[in-house]
């Protein structure tokens with residue numbers, strides 16, 4: 289373990305947490321000069337890190353369905369022999385992306401918003417197009433890297449613990465942006481591949497309309513898809529034009545709405561609170577059954593890698609992550625043996641009955657001297673690292689709040705928190721003609737109307753005919769804004 293990787297990078301996170309808009313730093317890489325073998329190796333190296341940091345959606349039959357559809361589309365492409373791999377990530381954000389070598393990812397967030405198998409095929413085809421055309425990649429957003437907590441290198445899901453030490457360098461691939469011309473070409477290739485398999489290619493334009501709607505609902509902020517796929521003008525029109533020119537392998541062309549929607553029944557929708565949620569500055573993790581109080585007024589962030597909090601002044605950061613080590617004191621001594629790090633007297637005192645080892649430390653980093661305190665806890669067989677630190681000159685003022693927070697780690701016993709469930713999609717068939725508002729009242733979800741409209745491409749309060757199939761977000765605790 290090198291100090292910059294474990295202590296240096298969180299400073300980047302700190303900057304982000306306090307709300308500074310970091311301008312994306314640009315770097316250029318060209319894949320076109322690479323051999324196919326190198327390209328495949330690059331994807332193969334990055335794939336486990338993407339799986340570790342974002343998580344696979346835990347539904348094997350859904351994974352197999354997307355893999356099979358993707359394989360069919362890729363087989364119709366100019367590079368059928370790549371090790372094509374298609375995965376559904378357990379992420380609520382609306383996104384899809386490709387790595388060199390044929391690794392393609394769609395989030396459960398984007399699957400929820402598709403209205404047919406043809407739309408899924410179109411987006412998979414678009415991503416396949418980025419790979420088959422060997423698009424050069426042009427940009428790395430530092431902000432996005434920071435957002436992923438790379439360098440912290442830790443993941444808060446026990447089953448992912450084996451990846452806890454990864455440095456994450458190849459994950460930078462994930463954040464490379466394609467150029468606008470590449471987007472146009474990928475759209476055209478997406479249309480080509482879906483047509484060759486027999487899907488109605490005009491359906492891909494519906495996805496673009498949906499992404500545009502998400503963007504305007506979000507007040508103009510780009511959905512994640514657009515942050516990696518810049519939106520050329522007239523994209524919908526271009527797709528329709530290509531679609532009209534395309535030769536579709538089947539007549540009639542396949543849309544497969546009725547076959548697609550049942551795959552979404554029961555799917556987690558939005559953030560999954562079982563992976564941890566905040567109420568004010570209090571953090572609860574139902575799956576791991578612990579809770580922590582972070583200092584009042586701090587900004588907080590829960591990701592798959594870490595739970596983090598930053599002081600409003602930006603001069604202290606806390607982070608809770610998975611760690612490695614046979615015992616808390618072994619993990620602590622590994623941490624304290626890092627170059628450039630001095631420690632105070634270690635303590636083996638338990639924290640709220642949990643086996644623990646802790647120490648104050650002082651670290652010389654390229655960003656100056658940091659001071660802090662670290663605790664390793666063995667909680668129900670999982671090793672955790674809970675750390676707080678800041679620049680040495682600010683530490684006197686932050687130490688009290690940080691120590692109180694570090695020592696607040698304790699078992700979660702509140703049933704109402706332990707039993708929390710995520711919102712899930714339910715696919716329903718309208719039983720008789722009724723308007724949307726009536727349906728939502730009957731389902732007890734009048735507060736979720738905007739999400740229902742977006743999920744089903746509905747505007748206003750139309751009368752829904754008997755037999756219409758809809759996706760409804762039901763159950764759980766609603767985190768939406770409407």
Ligand SMILES: [Zn+2]
Nearest residue numbers: 466471474517
């Ligand atoms: Zn794209």
